[in-house]
Amino acid sequence: MTQAASDVREVTVRLPDGAARRYPIGVTGAEIAADISKSLAKVAIACSIDGRLSDLSEPITADAAIAIHTGKDEAQALGLIRHDCAHIMARAVQDLWPEVKVTIGPVVENGWYYDFDRDEPFTPDDLGRIEARMREVIAARDPVRFEIWDRPRAIAHYEAAGEPFKVELVEAIPDDQPIRMYWHGPWQDLCRGPHLVHTGQVPPDAFKLMSVAGAYWRGDSRNKMLQRIYGVAFRSRQELDAHLRQVEEALKRDHRKLGREMELFHLQEEAPGMVFWHPNGWTLYRTLEDYMRRRLGAAGYREIRTPQVVDRKLWEASGHWEAYHENMFIVEVDEEHAKEKRINALKPMNCPCHVQVYNQGLKSYRDLPLRLAEFGACHRYESSGSMHGLMRVRGFTQDDAHIFCTEDQIEGECAAFIELLAGVYRDAGFASFDIKLSTRPDVRVGSDEVWDTAERALENAILKVRNDYVVDPGEGAFYGPKLDFKLTDAIGREWQCGTFQVDFNTPRRLGAEYVGEDGARHAPVMLHRAILGSFERFIGILIENYAGKFPLWLAPRQVVVAPIVSDANGYAEEAVAALRAAGLRAEADLRNEKINYKVREHSLGKVPVILAVGGREVADRTVSVRRLGEAASRVAPLADVVAELRAEATPPDLRVPGPLD
Numbered sequence: 001m002t003q004a005a006s007d008v009r010e011v012t013v014r015l016p017d018g019a020a021r022r023y024p025i026g027v028t029g030a031e032i033a034a035d036i037s038k039s040l041a042k043v044a045i046a047c048s049i050d051g052r053l054s055d056l057s058e059p060i061t062a063d064a065a066i067a068i069h070t071g072k073d074e075a076q077a078l079g080l081i082r083h084d085c086a087h088i089m090a091r092a093v094q095d096l097w098p099e100v101k102v103t104i105g106p107v108v109e110n111g112w113y114y115d116f117d118r119d120e121p122f123t124p125d126d127l128g129r130i131e132a133r134m135r136e137v138i139a140a141r142d143p144v145r146f147e148i149w150d151r152p153r154a155i156a157h158y159e160a161a162g163e164p165f166k167v168e169l170v171e172a173i174p175d176d177q178p179i180r181m182y183w184h185g186p187w188q189d190l191c192r193g194p195h196l197v198h199t200g201q202v203p204p205d206a207f208k209l210m211s212v213a214g215a216y217w218r219g220d221s222r223n224k225m226l227q228r229i230y231g232v233a234f235r236s237r238q239e240l241d242a243h244l245r246q247v248e249e250a251l252k253r254d255h256r257k258l259g260r261e262m263e264l265f266h267l268q269e270e271a272p273g274m275v276f277w278h279p280n281g282w283t284l285y286r287t288l289e290d291y292m293r294r295r296l297g298a299a300g301y302r303e304i305r306t307p308q309v310v311d312r313k314l315w316e317a318s319g320h321w322e323a324y325h326e327n328m329f330i331v332e333v334d335e336e337h338a339k340e341k342r343i344n345a346l347k348p349m350n351c352p353c354h355v356q357v358y359n360q361g362l363k364s365y366r367d368l369p370l371r372l373a374e375f376g377a378c379h380r381y382e383s384s385g386s387m388h389g390l391m392r393v394r395g396f397t398q399d400d401a402h403i404f405c406t407e408d409q410i411e412g413e414c415a416a417f418i419e420l421l422a423g424v425y426r427d428a429g430f431a432s433f434d435i436k437l438s439t440r441p442d443v444r445v446g447s448d449e450v451w452d453t454a455e456r457a458l459e460n461a462i463l464k465v466r467n468d469y470v471v472d473p474g475e476g477a478f479y480g481p482k483l484d485f486k487l488t489d490a491i492g493r494e495w496q497c498g499t500f501q502v503d504f505n506t507p508r509r510l511g512a513e514y515v516g517e518d519g520a521r522h523a524p525v526m527l528h529r530a531i532l533g534s535f536e537r538f539i540g541i542l543i544e545n546y547a548g549k550f551p552l553w554l555a556p557r558q559v560v561v562a563p564i565v566s567d568a569n570g571y572a573e574e575a576v577a578a579l580r581a582a583g584l585r586a587e588a589d590l591r592n593e594k595i596n597y598k599v600r601e602h603s604l605g606k607v608p609v610i611l612a613v614g615g616r617e618v619a620d621r622t623v624s625v626r627r628l629g630e631a632a633s634r635v636a637p638l639a640d641v642v643a644e645l646r647a648e649a650t651p652p653d654l655r656v657p658g659p660l661d
Ligand SMILES: [Zn+2]
Pocket: 083, 087, 182, 190, 191, 192, 193, 194, 195
């Protein structure tokens, strides 16, 4: 008790290396950084106080773990640079056009946006002026500071400044949250923070304003339409250039553009977010589906098929009706003699239906693990603004499966799943993928022992395959831990596709059980898992990954035989017949067009192989082989080419390993 008086005025700060230091209460991250070293103080951009990213000027009022961040901490640095860019851009806009009203400006992937209320539209020329003004603000190295205000003062401030949107925002801040007012030099904004120390910490050559779009205030179409300016920002010019190259490359590979050029699919207004597959696209789809079906069969899955339209009673029992019905397509039917309409829903997921299949007939522990797979067509209502080609749709087909098993079987099933997934991604052309483990959240079902077992099982399963993975603590579902799998495409973009989810809840909820070795009834564990995610989106990713230039086994049109002279038409048809007999997707182009015209057209359609035949080839029973993207062609005997292409077009899982494999 005698020490209390002095202790109260000091705090103990623990640093990442484990060292503890004592400082007067109210010490800031900036002061701690300066105390550690002068050089650290110079490059410090923010700090974490007990894991919470904070301003370096934030007073520390209780014992805490502190980490000082510099530009080397990628996630923190990028977040702060983008956030400060939002403020600096808003300031630049009001410096240039003082009558513009400001609203909100959050950080988004790769950058930020800010919504402005201005009568005239921003032009590309305006964006250039804003960028130039932003660079002046950055060069000025204006200090960033904050104050905490009470609500009446903040409202009075924004009313006086003529900023009605800010008044609305201040009014909406909950009572238990502080109202933080930030200044970048003389310019003020309402913000949760944190921020950089001064505007000069934003690299002046690593940001770019990208576009202007309309956006309703608070995303509500009854509200005023604002102008949203998007920007991207990075830590260096090199990072920005790499990003801009990726954007440019992504545009060239856009699956919607390639989908048209290759005649794969289309979408139209009468069925938003639902795909009309054309013959070429459906060939690609079926090739992938056949491949997955063989892979699942070899891995011990049994394929099932469950109904599209299911009574709301089942969705109520599964809990989806309560939590999800706004996203479900409802189907009402007047059944004969029924007093009231029967309400059904198009299934948004397959899980409850799979439990119905499991529940037919009493299961014993000897039946487990039971792996039920379905290429399950699901429908979910997504807002029209969020839909994007094949990547975000309302009607899609999951490569879904549910494994019913005991707790002891989770690890083995998970390891086998990761191995299967790794093989599929490799065959599809993706060399690397990342794994994220999401562990128990605060609100959950199941005992700690069960969670310990499940989390350890997933970790052990990963470690059988590799030793690098990320843990996302507390981000598991309330019913079990999960793994997410993210693959990297040819231009470095990441796509989350696969999932593996442990579920202790659904089987109990829907009455699934098995008779254990002890003769008593137990609820099985349910493992929800997908590798592709959905066929639609995965095909979108495949199209962009390959820029439409598919490996032969996936290409919807594999070979076109094109006669150079009409005398070769008969031989061309003979060649097509030989190729088809070998299982290849081949067609003849007998149109009376120049060979260069045919080559150009089929190249645009991304046909991997064109076989040109003229008088010489007819006489020698050869073909002139031209590969997509190669200028040169070579002449070879038809029989050899058929054999070569047949081997190359064999799906990877059906290839007989050679002596060197
Ligand atoms: Zn801010």
